Amino acid sequence: MSDAGNLGAYERDLDRCSANHVALSPLSFLERSALVYPDKIAVIHGKSxxxxxxxxxxxxxxxxxxxxxxxxxxxxxxxxxxxxxxxxxxxxxxxxxxxxxxxxxxxxxxxxxxxxxxxxxxxxxxxxxxxxxxxxxxxxxxxxxxxxxxxxxxxxxxxxxxxxxxxxxxxxxxxxxxxxxxxxxxxxxxxxxxxxxxxxxxxxxxxxxxRGAYLNAIGQVLAFGLGPQTRYLWTLPMFHCNGWTYTWAVTAVGGTHVCLRRVDPALIFPAIRDHAVSHMCGAPIVLNMMIHAPDDQKLAFDHVVEVATGGAAPPSAVIEKMEAMGFCVTHLYGLTETYGPSTVCAWQEDWADLELEKRSGKMARQGVHYPTLQGMRVVDPETQQDVPADGQTIGEVLFRGNTVMMGYLKNRKATDEAFAGGWYHSGDLAVLHPDGYMEVKDRAKDIIISGGENISSLEVEEALFRHPSIMEAAVVARPDEKWGESPCAFVTLKPGAPTLSEEQVIDWCRQKLARFKVPRTVVFGPLPKTSTGKIQKFVLRQQAEGL
The missing domain is CATH 3.40.50.12780 (ANL, N-terminal domain)
Structure with missing residues (x-):
């Protein structure tokens, strides 16, 4: 066992100085790219x-x-x-x-x-x-x-x-x-x-x-395979975690930023074709928007586009449909407090031999931590002990490393609570699979407890997304006199899809899920969303309580 406090000769004559120790900052990325690639196109915006x-x-x-x-x-x-x-x-x-x-x-x-x-x-x-x-x-x-x-x-x-x-x-x-x-x-x-x-x-x-911005940008380069030939389309809001730090990551490799004022399939597909876009990011709602765009907006392009998605768990059906359109999906996970994505569903070669549905199911997991993050754990919220890697036991996701926020501005109480025990507490509930890959099951506030059983709203949503007529779905808890809570599904149908009844949706779920997980209520209509495409479940919970 090493003793960092007793380094012997290494403690003498080896001092930090300006020659061997410089503060890490993503500002250095722009200085380097301006030196190495001065005439290369850095930014495209409209016709300029x-x-x-x-x-x-x-x-x-x-x-x-x-x-x-x-x-x-x-x-x-x-x-x-x-x-x-x-x-x-x-x-x-x-x-x-x-x-x-x-x-x-x-x-x-x-x-x-x-x-x-x-x-x-x-x-x-x-x-x-x-x-x-x-x-x-x-x-x-x-x-x-x-x-x-x-x-x-x-x-x-x-x-x-x-x-x-x-x-x-x-x-x-x-x-x-x-x-x-x-x-x-x-x-x-x-x-x-x-x-x-x-x-x-x-x-x-x-x-x-x-330091954190520098390291997480490098993490994005590694997780998403960015390079000098990268042409990155800005479908992810730059205001959201500083564009998941891709604002700095794309510059770090001397890639090209393709700006996009408005996220609209009618603009996205032409931009991919006209600017040979190689990479883009977005929440699953953006991917879903592209999947269900009118056929006259879906332009063909002669190359594979790498897409990183996060902000919400992508249903495996969404991954499958994006692949069918020529996109390769990488699932990332993180929070504002971790500079955006800090875990990646790292590809394993043997997944290529799996049938599409099984492969997309593995790809929909949140995966393993970035090389630039020290560690991630899934722990029992009560004991703070690591849960077994059985793919079943639910615990809270914790992070530790240089890409965790400095803290909350002028809010010591919230900062101390978030960093309790020397780890950042995400509030997300997940399981750990035997291969070490983490899979988020819910936010702690979104888990549904029905008759003493935990129900993952994401699992129910996964089943709903596989219905051929359903475009979007969200599931929340609705108060239930007998069971305490029961699943309540909010769904949006695909444009032009035949009308569905509540009973038809429930019957579909009965074929896919254990009986106690099946929604008892189905509400049809558009879903409330944030600007980054996350469905506002707190709004839906209020609606469910009022039903």
């Missing part, structure tokens, strides 16, 4: 594109312009924009100052935006004019002066209006492209502030460090 040399220059101008307005180390700069170049540039220009990037969810209301600006102590807001309708009221509610920079994106088609802020391009012109980008003095310094969804009460501010 520009090189890595230009991207570095624009980020430098942003940093210099902010500095000239008195913004510096430790200041928060917020940005509210879709997946367009200014939001990508903010991932470099703002941290170049030592300032902290706060990318805001574009679907939030004015009150929540005002709370974020106040709680995060933002010194500036960069906002796309399309969101003037919520930015204006949010700034009034904030009740203090703040620098407002407005983006007038030509791809917006004139949407929105000016609130009297300075134009983004004019603002960049105020700064010098030669702004020096020095690494942070300490890699533990914050680089980004991301607010959780906040289904009850105000959202919590999750703080990322330069």
């Amino acid at each position: 594109s520009y090189s890595y040399r230009d991207l570095r220059a624009r980020c430098g101008r942003l940093a210099a312009a902010l500095a000239a307005r008195g913004i510096g180390a430790g200041d928060t700069v917020s940005i509210l924009a879709p997946n367009i170049p200014p939001l990508l540039e903010a991932h470099y220009g703002i941290p170049m100052l030592g300032a902290v990037l706060n990318a805001i969810n574009t679907r939030l209301d004015a009150d929540t935006i005002a709370f974020i600006l106040q709680h995060g102590e933002s010194k500036a807001l960069i906002a796309d004019r399309e969101f003037a309708g919520v930015v204006g009221p949010a700034l009034k509610k904030l009740g203090r002066d703040i620098l407002l920079v407005e983006i007038d994106d030509p791809e917006a088609g004139g949407a929105g209006s000016s609130l009297g802020g300075i134009d983004y391009e004019d603002f960049l012109a105020e700064g010098s492209s030669g702004h020096v980008c020095a690494p942070p003095a300490d890699e533990w310094h914050p680089i980004a502030l991301n607010y959780t969804s906040g289904t009850t009460g105000n959202p919590k501010g999750v703080v990322y460090s330069h």
